[in-house]
Amino acid sequence: MTNNFCVEEITISDVHNAIAEGRITCRELIKAYIDRIDKLDSNFPKYNSIITINPNAMKLAEDLDAYYAESGFKGPLHGIPILVKDNIYTKEMPTTAGSVYLKDFIPEKNAFLIEKLMDAGAIILAKTNMHELAIGGETNNSLKGQTINPYDHTRTPGGSSGGTAVAIAMNFGIIGLGTDTVNSVRSPASGCNLVGLRPSYGLISKNGVIPSSFNQDNVGVIARTVEDLNIAFQVMTAYDEHDPNTEKVHDYVKIDEVDNSEFTLQGLRIGVLKSFFGQSDINMSVNEVMHNCLEIMKNSGVEVIEVHEDYDAVELQKTTSVDLYEFKDALNKFLNTDGKDMKIKTLADMIDSNLLYEGIMPSCIQANSLDRNNDENYLYRVNRRLELKKEITDLMNRYEIDALVYPHQKRPVVKVGESQAERNGILGSLLGFPAMVVPGGFTNPTAEAPLGVPIGIEFLGRELDDKSIIRIGKAFEQLTRFRTKPQQ
Structure with a gap:
């Protein structure tokens, strides 16, 4: 590898151009990332974003170099290092979900989506830290402990996919995978100055994911x-x-590339969901960032339309989300099928053994007390989600808007030791519509956060119209270029 090739902030295109020009090999690239992880993740400040590095990563890279020498690029992700949240099955490494109970669980096969990535030439580089069992938003657990936000070492990164976000922000890989039940991909993307997509429900297989x-x-x-x-x-x-x-994939038209020259913000109608903005002092720094984003969009030719329908994210979580009602049955099913060799067989066993991270105990105890088969509240929530899908679709049609927009979080990601609060991601989760977070800027700099705390702007689209949301995100990103690497 030549001395002028730096892995910081590089893209897939950068890597492939460098390979084609003979400036780097897959082996050299992967070694550079492993060295960077070894140097930065576990030393002071201890970001704690990686759980396991793939012991076969270098061999996979060498195999791809041999493939390239004979046949060229294997696919669109040839040699690209992927960082995987540790609740997604990898047969080469343990899949722990951040829990001491699962530290020795090695799946018999990769998740379906992992196989698709590897078929396209990707290298699964490492498994990333997460909030235990994906039931929380601070990225802390009984196995690895707290992950730290690289933009403010006193704060959490968001979660539950916080390890993935921190690792991508710190340039430990190029692509990160997370899971999102309520906020869990978009929250850490927002808190770590990244882009994060929760796609339309059913477009990516969940076969090989520890369920919540x-x-x-x-x-x-x-x-x-x-x-x-x-x-x-x-x-x-x-x-x-x-x-x-994934039957829904048949109704979805893929886009192989996103070309900003084909799609700008000019002429779009974007609806601002006013009820998703906070009104307290603690919300003002986020509101200032969002006001700037809206002004940029207006100046670029967007018709910004205020939407005053009164939806409250906290209330939606309390009255409409089914996650806690399903958590016990989903986890127990895993523990008695793919996880059948584990000594623990039920959520109740986990609670009784008292080894879970204390921060998730209240949610686990509540989930264990719920019975979705004999609870009218569960049926109400299922039906309310269907009603909400129709309401939001009708709202978007009535206002003739291309997307809804709001801050992913009404306040910045919280300090270590606090619980995440006032997140708005529940709407996309309940609807199953595509929702993308894009960097929206930073709060004012402080001693703890020399660049400020990152704030993510979230765009929500119609079901299966992921193409439009991705293009809007691309156009906004190219217009603003708010992505800034952390000061180490």
């Missing part, structure tokens, strides 16, 4: 650029006969 909720779990992508995110997303969007939800 039958109806709200989704797999998403975290990256530094929308273009890179989209390349990985298109690879993973595929029908899987073992996941009936």
Whole structure:
């Protein structure tokens, strides 16, 4: 590898151009990332974003170099290092979900989406830290502990996919995978100055993901650029006969690339969901960032329309989300099927053994007390989600808007030791519509946050219209270029 090739902030295109020009090999690239992880992740400040580095990563890279010498690029992700949230199955490494109970669980096969990525030439570089069992938003657990936000070492990164976001922000890889049941891809993308997509429900297979909720779990992508995110997303969007939800793939038209010259913000009608903005002092820094984003969009030719329908994210979580009602059955099913060799067989066993991270105990105890088969509240929530899908679709049609927009969080990501609050991602989770977070800027700099705390702007689109949301995100990103690497 030549001395002038730096892995910081590089894209898929940068890597492939360097390979084609003979400036780098896959082996050299992967070694550079492993060295960077070894140097930065566990030393002071201890970001704590990586759980396991793939012991076969170098061999996979060498195999791809041999493939390239004979046949050229294997696919659109040839040699690209992927960082995977540790609740997604990898047969080469443990899949722990951040829990001491699962530290020795090595799946018999990769998740379907992992196979799709590897078929496209990707290298699974490492498994990333997460909030234990994906039931929380601070990225802390009984196995690895707290992950730290690289923009403010006193804050959490968001979660539950916080390890993935921190690792991508710190340039430990190029593409990150997360899961999103309520906020969990978009929250850390917002808190770590990244792009994060929760796609339309059913476009990415959940076959090979430790479950939290039958109806709200989704797999998403975290990256530094929308273009890179989209390349990985298109690879993973595929029908899987073992996941009936992916029947929706047949109704979705893929886009192989996102060309900003074909789609600008000019002429779009964007609806600002006013009820998703906070009104307290703690919300003002976020509101200032969002006001700036809206002014930029107006100046670029967007018709910004205020939407005053009174939806409250906290209330939606309390009255409409089914995640806690399904958590016990989803986890118990895993523990008695793919996880059948684990000594722990139920959520109740986990609670009784008292080894879970204390921060998730209240949610686990509540979930264990719920019985979705004998609870009218569960049926109400299922039906309310269907009503909400119709309401929001009708709202978007009535206002003739291309997307809804709001801050992903009404306040910045919280300090370590606090619980995440006032997040708005529940709307996309309940609807199953595509929702993308894009960097929106920073709060004012402080001693703890020399660049400020990152704030993400979220765009929500119509069901299966992921193409439009990705293009809006790409156009906004190219217009603003708010992505800035952390000061180490």
